[in-house]
Amino acid sequence: MADPDDHGPNLSRDFRVGFFGDEATEWAISEVAFSERLTIFVGAGVSIDQNVPPWSELVRQGLALLVRDLIATGAPKWSVLRGLESEFATAVLNNSFQLPVATMIDQICLDLEAGDERKARARRDNLIRSIIYVDPVTGRDRDFAHPPSLAREVLLLAAVLKSLDSENDLHIVSTNFDDVLRETVKNDPDLKRRLRQLGVKFRVFGKTPPAGHSPDTVPIVHIHGFIPRRGPSVDPIFSESDYVAWTHQGPFRDYVASRFDQGATLILGSSLRDHNIINYVRRTRYKDRRTSRIALLPAEGDGAFASVPELGLPAMENLRDGRGKQLGISVLTPDFFGQVYQFVHEVRHSAAVEMSGGDPDPYLDRLALWWRAFSPKYLSDECRREVTIGLQNLAMEIQAEHVFDSDHLKAEIWVRPEMDRSSAPRVLELWCNSQSVWLSGSAYWPHRVRIEQRATHPAVRAFAQRGPVFARDNERSDDRWTHTLATPVILDAAPYHEIPVGVMVLRMHAPDHKLSRVTPNTIANLVEIDSLVSERGRGFLSPA
Numbered sequence: 001m002a003d004p005d006d007h008g009p010n011l012s013r014d015f016r017v018g019f020f021g022d023e024a025t026e027w028a029i030s031e032v033a034f035s036e037r038l039t040i041f042v043g044a045g046v047s048i049d050q051n052v053p054p055w056s057e058l059v060r061q062g063l064a065l066l067v068r069d070l071i072a073t074g075a076p077k078w079s080v081l082r083g084l085e086s087e088f089a090t091a092v093l094n095n096s097f098q099l100p101v102a103t104m105i106d107q108i109c110l111d112l113e114a115g116d117e118r119k120a121r122a123r124r125d126n127l128i129r130s131i132i133y134v135d136p137v138t139g140r141d142r143d144f145a146h147p148p149s150l151a152r153e154v155l156l157l158a159a160v161l162k163s164l165d166s167e168n169d170l171h172i173v174s175t176n177f178d179d180v181l182r183e184t185v186k187n188d189p190d191l192k193r194r195l196r197q198l199g200v201k202f203r204v205f206g207k208t209p210p211a212g213h214s215p216d217t218v219p220i221v222h223i224h225g226f227i228p229r230r231g232p233s234v235d236p237i238f239s240e241s242d243y244v245a246w247t248h249q250g251p252f253r254d255y256v257a258s259r260f261d262q263g264a265t266l267i268l269g270s271s272l273r274d275h276n277i278i279n280y281v282r283r284t285r286y287k288d289r290r291t292s293r294i295a296l297l298p299a300e301g302d303g304a305f306a307s308v309p310e311l312g313l314p315a316m317e318n319l320r321d322g323r324g325k326q327l328g329i330s331v332l333t334p335d336f337f338g339q340v341y342q343f344v345h346e347v348r349h350s351a352a353v354e355m356s357g358g359d360p361d362p363y364l365d366r367l368a369l370w371w372r373a374f375s376p377k378y379l380s381d382e383c384r385r386e387v388t389i390g391l392q393n394l395a396m397e398i399q400a401e402h403v404f405d406s407d408h409l410k411a412e413i414w415v416r417p418e419m420d421r422s423s424a425p426r427v428l429e430l431w432c433n434s435q436s437v438w439l440s441g442s443a444y445w446p447h448r449v450r451i452e453q454r455a456t457h458p459a460v461r462a463f464a465q466r467g468p469v470f471a472r473d474n475e476r477s478d479d480r481w482t483h484t485l486a487t488p489v490i491l492d493a494a495p496y497h498e499i500p501v502g503v504m505v506l507r508m509h510a511p512d513h514k515l516s517r518v519t520p521n522t523i524a525n526l527v528e529i530d531s532l533v534s535e536r537g538r539g540f541l542s543p544a
Helices: 023-033 055-072 085-096 098-112 117-133 150-164 180-187 189-198 240-249 253-260 275-284 303-307 310-327 338-355 363-379 381-401 458-465 520-524 526-541
Strands: 037-042 169-174 201-205 217-222 264-268 292-296 330-332 408-415 427-433 448-450 469-472 483-491 499-509
Touching: 023 264, 023 292, 023 330, 023 338, 037 150, 037 253, 055 085, 055 098, 055 117, 085 098, 098 117, 098 240, 150 169, 150 180, 150 189, 150 201, 150 217, 150 338, 169 253, 180 189, 180 201, 240 275, 253 275, 264 338, 275 310, 310 330, 338 458, 363 499, 381 408, 381 427, 381 526, 408 458, 408 526, 427 458, 427 499, 448 458, 458 469, 458 483, 458 499, 483 526, 499 526
Parallel strands: 037 169, 037 264, 169 217, 201 217, 264 292, 292 330
Antiparallel strands: 408 427, 408 499, 427 448, 469 483, 483 499
């Protein structure tokens, strides 16, 4: 059984309050921000927003592609699966789970290469490379520089903490094969500029642990090897035999133990199901009473939370917290993926404010500050008229310059209303739209939607994910609107420092693209549209 003296406060969430209204969240932010020895441990979830498949999807796609190769050999036992490769791979994965399927992939590669182990490993690594870096729909290389990027947030957090204290023993440790972290450092122009200002560098290690590096450098350590976009692979740990070898003679065993048994560890994008990692976490728990291991496991996307009624959420949270206590990990449960980005920012912001001698200004305080400044604008009928005209101009501009395959477009702006520290309704309200002016008064009845895990409204989805959501519009049955693009509005300038305050929603009617098909013209211009809509949204929702 676990030591009853767990680290940190009672971490079971109270789902009646927001994640950042929970005292456990405030405790965790402080623990990470002011640790003198910090390990940021990242899993596949850090790369998902760049469209890199998670572990389960990686092995499923890999098996489906190899079954196609087996069918091409003409063997009757495989030929019967022609056209069913994806369904077959899904069935195998559901029955056998990820790691055994990875071992099956190793053996198929060995069979296809007539027992040549070197060629089999090269075939497997090239298969993984194609799944990670190539978009299966377009056949083009994936771009790892589009927002939102949790990898970018992690890198910026590490850089800021290192710049504030050069003696901070800070490492980024990853189990990912992909090169998203290094490519983000190399290709994100804003991040490169910030790194030059901060005087911080990053260095990747994939074959052996870092033996030494300059004080201005943060190591990025791929403990399971990695597969770059181009060039040779670096010892990827993929199948069961790889894991066994890694456990008994891998070069990172002592390094991993040393990172877990001292200082603070922040675990992001990991489901905590990797037995290698769990083994080291369990072995090193409570070795040092000053050690804090904090894992963010969002409820969004977790089938367990999705399958229970809302009244059952505290019980589900209690079970998750109990597993954390057994492993010596403080488990935090954000409601949404987007709160993970915000948590990372809050750590960075808290450390920077404290180091500069400023007064603490937590997330909810900054949100309340914004609402007090914005509410006169929100209540002004004159302002509503002006914003409606602005939305009309935006809709016409986007339709004329970016969305040629839509014959009608409507722009909406949703705001998070009545936001103060003591009573914060978790809702979004439709404030203005391009087709009508809603004036305040006794006849005004606001249209609001709850910000909750099960919500399907595009404004809530974009707000929760902290990134654009583009999909079929299913809110109406008359096909008045066929597609919706929703983009969160985040105020990044002082004194608000990256708080989400609303959502811009574009509703489109595309007559030539019915059913599940998307508008190709919008997809091609999505980055430009998102940037334009975000900029206008900040103007509409800024108090000034």
